[in-house]
Amino acid sequence: MARVYNFSAGPSMLPEPVLKRAADEMLEYSTSGQSVMEMSHRSKEYQAIIDQTEADLRELMNIPDNYTVLFLQGGASTQFAMVPFNLMNKNHKADYIITGQWAKKAYKEAARYGNARVVASSEDKTFSYIPKITRDMIDPEADYVHICMNNTIYGTLWHELPDTGDVPLVADISSCILSEPIDVSRFGLLYAGAQKNVAPAGVTIVIIRNDLLGHAMEITPTMLNYQTHADNGSMFNTPPCYTIYIAGLVLKWLKEMGGLTVMQQKNREKAALLYQYLDESKLFRGTVVKEDRSLMNVPFVTGNDELDAKFVAAAKAAGFVNIKGHRSVGGMRASIYNAMPLEGVQKLVAFMKQFEEENL
Numbered sequence: 001m002a003r004v005y006n007f008s009a010g011p012s013m014l015p016e017p018v019l020k021r022a023a024d025e026m027l028e029y030s031t032s033g034q035s036v037m038e039m040s041h042r043s044k045e046y047q048a049i050i051d052q053t054e055a056d057l058r059e060l061m062n063i064p065d066n067y068t069v070l071f072l073q074g075g076a077s078t079q080f081a082m083v084p085f086n087l088m089n090k091n092h093k094a095d096y097i098i099t100g101q102w103a104k105k106a107y108k109e110a111a112r113y114g115n116a117r118v119v120a121s122s123e124d125k126t127f128s129y130i131p132k133i134t135r136d137m138i139d140p141e142a143d144y145v146h147i148c149m150n151n152t153i154y155g156t157l158w159h160e161l162p163d164t165g166d167v168p169l170v171a172d173i174s175s176c177i178l179s180e181p182i183d184v185s186r187f188g189l190l191y192a193g194a195q196k197n198v199a200p201a202g203v204t205i206v207i208i209r210n211d212l213l214g215h216a217m218e219i220t221p222t223m224l225n226y227q228t229h230a231d232n233g234s235m236f237n238t239p240p241c242y243t244i245y246i247a248g249l250v251l252k253w254l255k256e257m258g259g260l261t262v263m264q265q266k267n268r269e270k271a272a273l274l275y276q277y278l279d280e281s282k283l284f285r286g287t288v289v290k291e292d293r294s295l296m297n298v299p300f301v302t303g304n305d306e307l308d309a310k311f312v313a314a315a316k317a318a319g320f321v322n323i324k325g326h327r328s329v330g331g332m333r334a335s336i337y338n339a340m341p342l343e344g345v346q347k348l349v350a351f352m353k354q355f356e357e358e359n360l
């Protein structure tokens, strides 16, 4: 068996100890005589799994008691509709900051249900920076302000949150959840699809401040109402049981490592290694302004499409897979989520140096 270094933007690598543990427990979970895949979600064993997963998430992210954690389906993309259905309910206005394709999709969806407004956008420079936001740019009457915290495609991160005053801040944290500590109390709502940093695809984590529950628009489908899921412990219907179980194993892995401060150190070390090389390289360069660089997604180019393609092919042959950039940016993108070991980045940088020597 030869496992590759998978730089995919998502679904992405999972920690090897998690995969091994899941393999060990495949035929029989604990003493249940069955796989978690086969288990009733109404069983005592499964209730213990989902409860522990929530407890570990709360502990790791330091989620205050006045927030509810939900395990939903439909991906982050379904949240683009659920957020306005549930939150755009007082003045029917919401402010969106457009920092990439996901933020734009969220905005477009919200605009179908109410008065969504673009506060600022970095599309003028291919989303290579985070716009500067001051409080006076925010509509104090907006029901919420939406940001995409880490822009998976373009490789930018909000290192500092915008000041939105009393207007609740909503953030898509699909590609940075659990990568470093965040202050949950600064947000009204957080959401994340699992397949970048938490688990295989299939579960979406929502963390919502309790006062924002229970005000959904009249037309909100039952399944898209946060209250439905909050009232039923994320078991109004069958939850994505196995994915939640894997998420639980990933959270245990993070806890054993020492939590999100330790994870942040590791992520910073990995990202610094790659960015430092990109800054020194005469062949490759990063595409994002330095102060807004993501810790998770690192896009880079040579400036020559043919050379980019040659690099992607050579990297693949050497065991560095899924490193091709998103079609809207071109070039390369190395996604270095939590599960990517330092060694993977070290080896990639060594490979890039060699490629540079041979192709400059």
Ligand SMILES: *Cc1c(COP(=O)(O)O)cnc(C)c1O
Residues within 6 Å of the ligand: 010, 074, 075, 076, 077, 078, 102, 148, 150, 151, 152, 172, 173, 174, 175, 193, 194, 196
């Ligand atoms: C991947 C991603 C999405 C889309 O997630 P789905 O689960 O496929 O709907 C949305 N937002 C961000 C920031 C992402 O990285």
